[in-house]
Amino acid sequence: MEITGAQALVKALEIEGVTTIFGYPGGAVVPLYDALSRSKIQHVLVRHEPGAIHAANGYARASGKVGVCVATSGPGATNLVTGIAAAYMDSVPVVVITGQVPTTMVGTDAFQEVDITGITMPITKHNFLVKNPADIPMVVKKAFYIASTGRPGPVLIDLPKDVAARTIDFKYPEKVEIRGYKPNLKGHPQKIAEAVKLIREAQRPVIIAGGGVIAANASQELYEFAVKAEIPVTNTLMGLTSFPQDSPLFLGMLGLHGTRYANLAVTECDVLIGLGVRFADRVTGELSGFAPKAKIIHIDVDPAEIGKNVRADVPIVGDVKNVLQEMLKQIEPQKHAEWLSQINTWKQEFPLKYEKDDFIKPQETIKLLGEKTTADTIIATDVGQHQMWTAQFYPFKKPRTFLTSGGLGCMGYGLPAAIGAAVAFRDKQVILITGDGSFQMNMGELATAREQNLSLKIILFVNKKLGMVKQLQEYYANKNYFGVDLGFVPDFVALAHAYGIPGRKITRPEEVDGALNEMLAHKGMYLLEVEISPEEKVLPMVLSGAPIGEAVDW
């Protein structure tokens, strides 16, 4: 049957199981939108393209499925760039479709022409410029395969307008073979045996579980392994939710704003098991002081991560789930009573804490929220102090319930990501925890959320500051605070009202409990504005150039 390239693309998306696309139209995608209008795929119209890519990101991370977004050529495509980089840094499977000027005009600086495949080369796992409509089915098949397998990541398909309009005989390929792309999923048996031997002999082992554990859906295996071998577990920011936080083996987050006891455990351990981590600089601190006494076992599906930042004594390239299953078979139950008691001493000596004063404490608010929500509640954040307080104080219990921009640290991520998750799970509670700086970056997406009848809850911490940068200036610029005052902030509750969203502003600690109850009991969307002290800090903090074993404390 002859159909247009645009119809072929939409049909291919349907075959790939796509049910939702986040997008924003324009001239170059008129044929594509025409085809989309006749599909059962739901199109969520965002209000600015960054919203489309972040929503696809949130959708993918919450659901484990590939997220899809669409934008037109030129400015539509370039507006996606930051979000593509965010998805790339956090290994999120998304397929991005951009319109392009007709092939006959490519290279002529035509109206709304940009070389988006060129621009996104370093921030996509792969990208395609489709020149022949007959290639569309295979390109889509490859795009989904590449985005979702191995180490996941964004894949972009650039579709020129004339290619979308020409007709082809549609046939969807059943198999995909890419000779240059063969992810290695099974760990090397000999390396696995070496790792098990090291773990068996370890006196003071620690596991760092990263985002790769969630991507591989390996949380169950991680839990079983940690319990069987009695190994304490710390999470990277991206790894949070991969391990239940009510477990006594849990150490909280490590790194720059990690718990002292996680950082001390890593510093003192004799065997370190990195699971689906890339040993990013925010995690390791000064490299020479990172796990100086440990033999390091590094398990990751991406061979290029192994040995990149941190030497690996036992490198294992493979899918974290597969490798953990294999290790589970081989390891006998272990006991590390002495080590755990040492860790408990640290936990008592250096707990996460905050000092009470007349202001509402964001840490306490987040902790209290965690007591009121179910394990299925999905939390999204923006970037800044509120993000770190959430990472430190919210008691995550289930994988895929925390959406945050880790590697890129991209302000403006939160609201659209929360929308993406809420669209994926219309029956789940989704809560955005954001700051007055970040929220203003993409707050136009409130309209998208309303239009979609979502029941998002928004907790907005207002310190009238770009708080995290102010904190950096305190330490690294001798308190020369510059450019971090939000001298004017809108009346956010009134703003919410303008979108038909009820809300409330609180300023006193005794209001917190009731306000959270009111917000959670409300059926539809709700915005809770929480005024906090502009002086509040995120602690502990490892100073630049210091090893993670040393930190600024209270």
Added chain:
Amino acid sequence: MRHTLSVLVENNPGVLARVAGLFSRRGYNIDSLAVGRTENPDISRMTIVVEGDDRVLEQVVKQLRKLVDVIKVQDITSEQYVSRELLLLKVHADSNTRGEIMQIVEIFRARIVDIGPKTLTIEATGDEDKIEAIENALRPFGIKELVRTGKIALLRGSRTSNINGVKEEE
């Protein structure tokens, strides 16, 4: 240390940009890069000479392998291989120096491919050392223009580095 990588890539538009972009954004130094089609028109071979210690090289190779359009990467530095480079060189030549230049060309088994009123254009092939040597020998006469292709290389004997077999890791 300098390493010679033999890289098989899909003959797709943009593949050179992907490889070159990877080197520049990760701060790896390319000494030379030569690319052309192989016996299979769908596949090109790049011979890349890159400077770096073992750690850097390990990363270069792994990052190259991550590119979807890269089919196979081999570091052939410590293997037995034949390598050649092509040089075209335009040197100043007058009636006094012409004879001497022609002798040098003879010694290096190079060829004169063009003659101008005051120049000779010389073609030479050989491994890097030879190309360096002829360049040095001709420098005193005044080199007016010079172009080199960069090194190309194949393994010696019946061994091949074609795509049979997948990209091996480690």
